[in-house]
Amino acid sequence: GQQLNQSPQSMFIQEGEDVSMNCTSSSIFNTWLWYKQDPGEGPVLLIALYKAGELTSNGRLTAQFGITRKDSFLNISASIPSDVGIYFCAGQAGYALNFGKGTSLLVTP
Amino acid sequence: NAGVTQTPKFQVLKTGQSMTLQCAQDMNHNSMYWYRQDPGMGLRLIYYSASEGTTDKGEVPNGYNVSRLNKREFSLRLESAAPSQTSVYFCASSDDNNYGYTFGSGTRLTVV
Numbered sequence: 286g287q288q289l290n291q292s293p294q295s296m297f298i299q300e301g302e303d304v305s306m307n308c309t310s311s312s313i314f315n316t317w318l319w320y321k322q323d324p325g326e327g328p329v330l331l332i333a334l335y336k337a338g339e340l341t342s343n344g345r346l347t348a349q350f351g352i353t354r355k356d357s358f359l360n361i362s363a364s365i366p367s368d369v370g371i372y373f374c375a376g377q378a379g380y381a382l383n384f385g386k387g388t389s390l391l392v393t394p
Numbered sequence: 395n396a397g398v399t400q401t402p403k404f405q406v407l408k409t410g411q412s413m414t415l416q417c418a419q420d421m422n423h424n425s426m427y428w429y430r431q432d433p434g435m436g437l438r439l440i441y442y443s444a445s446e447g448t449t450d451k452g453e454v455p456n457g458y459n460v461s462r463l464n465k466r467e468f469s470l471r472l473e474s475a476a477p478s479q480t481s482v483y484f485c486a487s488s489d490d491n492n493y494g495y496t497f498g499s500g501t502r503l504t505v506v
Contacts, residue, residue, distance in 0.1 A: 291436075318494055327398075327484050327497030328437070373436065380444060381427060381452060382495060386436035 291374050291385030298364055299393050306388045307358040308374030316377040317350050317357040322387070323370045331372075332359070364392050397421070400485050400498035407475045407505045415470040415501050417485030425488045426468035427452075427495065428460060430481040437484065443468055475505045 291308045298304060308317070316335055320328035332343050334350035334357060341348055347360045357374055369392050374385040398419045407413055419426065428440040429452075439452030443462040457479060459471045468487075472479060482502050486495040 289436075325499070327486070327499050328495075329497070330494040333494050380425075380450075381439050381442050383439075384429075384437040386434060 289374060289376055289383055289385040291388055293388055294386070295389040295391070297391045297393070300365060302364050304361040304364055304368070304390065305358060306372060306374075307356060308376070308385050309356040310376055310383075311355065312376075312378060313354040314376030314378050314383075315354075317348070318375045318377070318382065319346075319348050319357070319359045320373045320375060320384075321370050322373065328373055361390075364390075366392050366394055368392050398485055398487055398496050398498035400483075400501050402501060403499070404502050405504070407472075407503065409476060409505060411475050412471070412473050413475065414472075415483055415485075415503075416467070417469065417498060418467045419485075419487040419496070420466065421487060421489075421496065422465070423487035423489050423496075424465070425490070426462065427486045427488075428458075428468070428470045429484045429486065430454065431484060431500075432481050440470065440483075475503075477505045479503065480505045 289310050318333045319331045322328040332348040337354045339350040345362045371387040371389050373387050375382040401416045424445045427442040429437040438454050441460040443449045446465045461469045482500045484500050485498045488495045
């Protein structure tokens with residue numbers, strides 16, 4: 286599959302801080318998606334982006350589809366303890382999704 | 395609640411044993427997928443099924459077979475388990491636009 290480079294690999298932050306993570310690829314994608322995985326569960330869709338340049342918000346989460354179609358970022362504002370988990374970016378060019386390796390987020394009260 | 399159901403949740407196998415992981419969805423989705431998740435590797439596609447009666451290989455299909463039994467069910471079979479197949483397996487489904495998958499809660503498989 287097409288490789289997605291997701292960074293950072295992990296983050297350890299204090300409650301209330303803002304968080305930013307990003308994903309890049311050498312390939313162009315038609316759709317970018319961001320998922321969150323809680324411990325012991327499957328990933329859950331947070332935000333889907335369908336057009337280059339698109340900026341979309343979902344509560345405290347904001348994500349953008351890069352102009353080049355080869356990158357995307359996710360921001361979380363005013364983090365809270367329940368934001369803990371692994372965040373995955375995913376890009377779609379062919380039939381199935383290609384996933385990044387994930388960003389592990391830890392939030393201390 | 396509507397969603398994707400996987401069974402079993404946990405399984406330990408001996409090398410060489412066979413088993414089938416079951417997956418069912420009740421969202422009337424045409425497309426279904428099997429991924430494996432390993433530490434530091436993210437999610438890798440094993441097989442997918444674009445519609446009932448069709449299956450295609452993904453990134454890491456070796457050692458696995460699949461069956462799309464009907465529109466609801468998509469099973470993954472390990473004919474002769476190997477320690478390298480120790481992983482967490484996720485089933486997912488999506489609508490025709492493939493805009494976002496719904497995942498099951500996973501099967502944690504250990505091969506000893």
